[in-house]
Every structure is written in structure tokens, then in C-alpha cells.
Amino acid sequence: MQETLFQYLLRLGDDSLILGQRLSEWCGHGPILEEDIALTNISLDLIGQATSILKYASEIENKGRDEDKLAFMRFENEYLNTLLVEQPNGHFGDTILRQFFFDAFRKPLYERLTQSKDKQLSAIAEKSLKETRYHLKHSSEWVIRLGDGTEESHDKIQKSVENLMRYTSELFYEDKVDLDLQQKGLVCSLKDVKQEWDKTVRAVFHEATLKFPDNNWSFDGGRQGRHSEHMGYILADMQYMQRAYPNMKW
């Protein structure tokens, strides 16, 4: 088994899976019908991407754990998603800003992964990129609308910025997993992705009249399986059926 590729795919797949799960919590609770539908559509795209990625991870691991087993039967410390995606939905502005930070990261990442020497990874990236462009446009426009909206909406989303910015540097975390695969030409450097992320965030914040926080305090740990207190609750919700009735189908 290519251990590093497996780890990389879990990082990619778990980001999609956990954010997809989080967004699905909005189903029936959106502030307006159109946004209820938009958030759940995006959730569905992300869970679909997670399915493709974890399916490929399962083939690489080759131990008989399929994508559903990987999604529903791992323990918390085996999930390698970033802390950003597991943060609570909060209000609509919190959710939109979390989504914007994530989309602005995923778009340049997928653009580069389409060039991967790994055919399956590049196919997944090509497919997902088309969807991610729609997501980024949606989240960017909302960040601008809220930031440059009323005084109240501005203050609220500026607070979201203070809260969520500290989870963003982890998106660009690199270790031996990345370096090994970069050498083989399978994945891209996250430094370029970070540059593009900075550019996107700066441009949108400018339009939205939002400020970067003064301190640059940041958290990490998700890529090593060390999660925030929110993760256990997500898994309890997500895994309940498979834990209570193992191998049940519906």
C-alpha cells in the first residue's frame, strides 16, 4: 500500500465529508428557502466528492474497508480533516465565511491536482473543480453582501472573521506526507495554493469592507487526528445508525 497517498486521500476526503455533514444540518433551517436549497446542494456536492475520494482511498488501502466503512466506522483520532470544517454552523454569516475560506482553498487546490500524475486523483479534481467554482462564487458574493450590507450584518460577519481566521493556516499545513507525494509529482505544493488563497481573500475582504484580525494566533492538529471538542458530536450524529446497527442498509 502507498501509505502516504492513503493519508493524503483521507485528509482530502475527510475535509469534504465533515463539511458536507455540517452543511446538511442547515436542511430545513436556512434563513430563506433559496439558501436552504443552496447550502444543501453544496453539502450534497461535498458528500459526493467525499464518496469518490474515500472510495479511491479504500482501493489504495486494500484492506476491505469500502468508502462507507471509512466514513462511518473510524474513530475520531483517525479522521484527518482540518479543524475549520468541524466548527459549528453558528449563524448564517459564520457558515458562509467558513465556506468562503474553504472554497477559496479548494479551488486553487483542485486546479493544481488536475495536473497530478495520478490519473484517478486528477479525474476527481477535474470533476470537483467544476462544482467548487459555483460554491466559491456563491460564498464570495454572500461575504460581500453581508460585510458591505447593514451595520449589523457587517459587525456580525466581522466577528466571524475574528473567530474563524485562526483555523485557516492549518489548511496549508504540509508534512512528510505532502513532501513525499510532491516529489513523485502526485500532488501540488500548498505554498502556491496559499498565495492564491491570500489573493482571493484580500480581494473579497476589500469589497466586503472587512478587516483582517490583528493577531495571527492559529490552531492545528486536525491533520494528525487531534480534533476540537465539536468533532465527537458530529461523529455521534453521523455514525449513530452504523454503530447501533452495524452493516445496516437502507
Add this chain to the structure above:
Amino acid sequence: MVESTYIWDLLEEVSDPEVPVLSVVDLGVVREVSIQDEQVYITITPTYSGCPAMKTMEDDIRKKLAEHQVKKVIIETVLSPAWTTDWLSENGRYKLKEYGIAPPENEVDKSVLFSEPTRVPCPKCDSTNTRMISQFGSTACKAHYQCNSCKEPYDYFKCLK
């Protein structure tokens, strides 16, 4: 001996569960059909990653073929090249409009923020005085529009490239 043209004809009778006027062939989801030693191989590709209709389409394809005594079928899902609305057949576009869904316009506007949404003529009265309500509609592949002339709310099968 089964011919692949016969399989294609049968696939024309399998409809998209979410847009039943379209067949899986009109939709461009079936990419390839080949036959080797009585074994039928069908390659399909998803429209959107999370499209919940894919599994149903696969089951419906098996069922349709089985009804015609074609039982040795292997269906493979491929992601590349990624599905695009360009693969929607001419016939499919016509059927969509008749059904009340505006077919994809040949342009994707998604890079520029707050850009004018794509002009999509109303499928009922052909007016171009229409507006986008939401980029995300009743399914992943559709956006939600309304006609300013006849007031009809309608789905737009959005362009994906």
C-alpha cells in the same frame, strides 16, 4: 448474439429519475457500450459528484436490460473526462424545453462576482425578460429562474463545463 446498437436502443428507454423526459442517453451519462463474449460493458459518468440519481440510473439500466434477457452486464462509473452539459443531445434539449425546463445556454458565468447571470429565455413564452432567483435549484444540475413577462417560475438546466 446481442449487438451494441440494440443495447443503445434499450438505454434510450431508461429515463433520468429526476427529469423523466430525458433518457440516460439524452443526458449524456452513458459514455460507452461494448460487448465481449456475451458480456455487456457499459460506462457511465455522473453529472454532479453527489447526484443521488446515479445509483437509481444504474439499477434502472440493469432492470431494463434484464427485461430483455440481457443479464450479463457490468456497469463501470468513470469520472474523467468529466461530464459537461455539451453532452446533452439536441433531442434532449428539445425535450427539456417542452417539459418546461430551460436547456443550458452555451455560457458559464461563474468567475466574476455579481456578474449578470446568464440570460435564459422563458421555456413557456420565449421572453428574454427573465431573472435568476437562485444559482441552486431543486436538484444539483438546475438553477431557479422566473419570467418577468408571463411570471412563470421555472428551472434552468445550468451550464457545466
